[in-house]
Amino acid sequence: MLRAGLLWLxxxxxxxxxxxxxxxxRRFAARFVAGETVDDAVAALKLLNAAGISASLDLLGxxxxxxxxxxxARDVYLQTLDRIHGARADGHVSVKLTQMGLDSDEGLCVDNxxxxxxxxxxxxxxxxxxxxGSAYTEMTLRLFTxxxxxxxxxxxxxxxxxxxxRTERDVADMIARGARVRLCKGAYKEPPEVAFPAKRDVDxxxxxxxxxxxxxxxxxxxxxxxxxxxxxAKAFARRRGIAPARFEFQMLYGVRRDLQHALRREGxxxxxxxxxGEQWYPYLMRRLAERPANIAFLxxxxxxxxxxxx
Ligand SMILES: Cc1cc2nc3c(=O)[nH]c(=O)nc-3n(C[C@H](O)[C@H](O)[C@H](O)COP(=O)(O)OP(=O)(O)OC[C@H]3O[C@@H](n4cnc5c(N)ncnc54)[C@H](O)[C@@H]3O)c2cc1C
Numbered sequence: 001m002l003r004a005g006l007l008w009l010x011x012x013x014x015x016x017x018x019x020x021x022x023x024x025x026r027r028f029a030a031r032f033v034a035g036e037t038v039d040d041a042v043a044a045l046k047l048l049n050a051a052g053i054s055a056s057l058d059l060l061g062x063x064x065x066x067x068x069x070x071x072x073a074r075d076v077y078l079q080t081l082d083r084i085h086g087a088r089a090d091g092h093v094s095v096k097l098t099q100m101g102l103d104s105d106e107g108l109c110v111d112n113x114x115x116x117x118x119x120x121x122x123x124x125x126x127x128x129x130x131x132x133g134s135a136y137t138e139m140t141l142r143l144f145t146x147x148x149x150x151x152x153x154x155x156x157x158x159x160x161x162x163x164x165x166r167t168e169r170d171v172a173d174m175i176a177r178g179a180r181v182r183l184c185k186g187a188y189k190e191p192p193e194v195a196f197p198a199k200r201d202v203d204x205x206x207x208x209x210x211x212x213x214x215x216x217x218x219x220x221x222x223x224x225x226x227x228x229x230x231x232x233a234k235a236f237a238r239r240r241g242i243a244p245a246r247f248e249f250q251m252l253y254g255v256r257r258d259l260q261h262a263l264r265r266e267g268x269x270x271x272x273x274x275x276x277g278e279q280w281y282p283y284l285m286r287r288l289a290e291r292p293a294n295i296a297f298l299x300x301x302x303x304x305x306x307x308x309x310x
Contacts, residue, residue: 161186
């Protein structure tokens with residue numbers, strides 16, 4: 001109920017206009033979003049690098065409405081790669097195909113992603129193609145396997161979601177191709193025909209896919225904050241003699257920062273997904289929906305703030 005309400009709110013532009021003008025909400029957003037500009041994102045990246053953590057920078061926004069908007073997003077990504085390179089920072093970018101124009105024009109989307117991947121390759125960097133709702137899974141994997149991966153090799157990688165029933169097959173396919181995979185649980189609302197409705201099945205699928213990727217994959221990204229799964233990954237890697245350099249843990253900016261730093265201190269590779277840009281409101285609402293306890297954190301801040309002001 002609460003989750004559905006938050007997801008509904010995430011799609012209301014009027015609410016966004018109100019929230020964006022509200023200083024407190026912006027400060028709360030700052031925990032999960034690096035800021036609105038490329039400068040903000042690169043500053044966050046440098047701070048993470050100082051703690052030995054790398055990052056993937058993500059320009060917020062999806063499903064753009066026209067070619068001009070898609071090209072503008074592409075240009076921000078090109079600028080972001082230039083800035084990461086100029087700062088000699090350890091980071092790359094994550095891109096959504098609908099933000100590159102997939103809904104309106106597949107050719108335009110392909111051209112935009114190719115431009116970003118070419119720039120990334122020039123800098124010996126990397127582009128992760130994020131995975132969106134299941135309506136896009138087949139198309140994303142087709143474009144990845146037929147266009148992007150053959151042309152750019154492991155300068156590009158893809159994301160697979162363990163909540164989808166098809167994912168174990170996709171994991172096997174990506175392993176056979178030697179492609180780089182980020183494994184996550186999946187963040188969208190999906191029907192039971194395509195995704196496991198029960199969390200325990202999603203988690204079990206995650207562990208099966210993760211073991212395959214750790215053992216036979218190409219530098220997989222284990223993207224989760226689930227401490228049981230992370231413990232399982234560490235134990236599995238140790239037992240099978242999989243060196244820490246062969247994979248990385250990935251987490252979201254502002255989520256379980258304690259765990260991010262603890263893993264790094266233990267010697268594991270850690271990458272943080274750093275969202276930035278003006279479209280932070282829907283992203284923030286999805287993070288709240290994922291973990292309603294964050295609302296308590298937000299309300300706690302409001303109370304603290306009002307006490308300080310009074
Ligand atoms: C690096 C990265 C990239 C991602 N890319 C994609 C993508 O391309 N496509 C996609 O569909 N999804 C993506 N996701 C989101 C992912 O699918 C999940 O929705 C999200 O990570 C929560 O799942 P979890 O694995 O952390 O496990 P959960 O079982 O949801 O959570 C485990 C524990 O983590 C903590 N936690 C989880 N979320 C939060 C939060 N918001 N705030 C505070 N604590 C939290 C809680 O302690 C919770 O008990 C990505 C996630 C990460 C970390």
